[in-house]
Amino acid sequence: DSYTGTIPSTGNNTWGWGKVDAHEGLLDLLTKIPAQPTINPTGNVAFCQGQTVQLSAPNGFTSYQWSNGATSQTISVSTAGIFSVRVGSNLGYLSPWSTATTVTVNPTPPAPTITAGSATTFCNGGSVVLTSSSATGNVWSNGATTQAITVTQSGSYTVQTTNASGCSATSAASIVTVNPTPPAPTITAGSATT
Numbered sequence: 083d084s085y086t087g088t089i090p091s092t093g094n095n096t097w098g099w100g101k102v103d104a105h106e107g108l109l110d111l112l113t114k115i116p117a118q119p120t121i122n123p124t125g126n127v128a129f130c131q132g133q134t135v136q137l138s139a140p141n142g143f144t145s146y147q148w149s150n151g152a153t154s155q156t157i158s159v160s161t162a163g164i165f166s167v168r169v170g171s172n173l174g175y176l177s178p179w180s181t182a183t184t185v186t187v188n189p190t191p192p193a194p195t196i197t198a199g200s201a202t203t204f205c206n207g208g209s210v211v212l213t214s215s216s217a218t219g220n221v222w223s224n225g226a227t228t229q230a231i232t233v234t235q236s237g238s239y240t241v242q243t244t245n246a247s248g249c250s251a252t253s254a255a256s257i258v259t260v261n262p263t264p265p266a267p268t269i270t271a272g273s274a275t276t
Contacts, residue, residue, distance in 0.1 A: 116177035128186040130249035134160045145170030162187040188247035196256040206263040216243040
């Protein structure tokens with residue numbers, strides 16, 4: 083234009099090889115930068131200790147950068163934290179960071195223990211009282227929901243407790259064995275009984 087004048091083959095000291103159209107350059111750049119990605123969780127982002135959730139970034143990009151340092155499209159998360167991701171195009175342009183996703187890991191209650199009130203091996207017609215160490219939230223393997231149950235049949239008995247977060251823990255099994263009653267004996271008289 084009239085400001086640059088004629089540009090010789092070696093450029094000039096004022097304008098070099100010409101001017102940059104900043105507006106058009108920015109518009110061109112914006113078409114090449116990937117849009118802000120969205121994190122898609124597979125499952126609930128609030129879960130109990132020992133579980134995981136999969137967080138995925140959108141398909142179709144050549145690179146992925148997670149806030150925890152991972153570089154795969156999908157990550158498996160088992161610890162609490164705040165996670166975000168950005169994606170890269172085949173031209174090397176990086177998107178803005180995604181909106182953060184908060185993962186919450188709720189604690190699991192301690193596993194309850196079962197205390198037997200008497201021997202767990204007895205004869206038919208007997209019973210044993212099994213008591214959970216947890217005063218509330220009990221669900222026994224036989225369906226009972228009380229702290230203690232009276233058992234009259236052979237079996238493996240467990241109790242599960244659930245806390246306010248909905249997380250559960252199960253006791254070790256208590257084995258109850260009910261032995262059959264032998265047949266009643268008969269008495270045979272060798273002679274008259276009167």
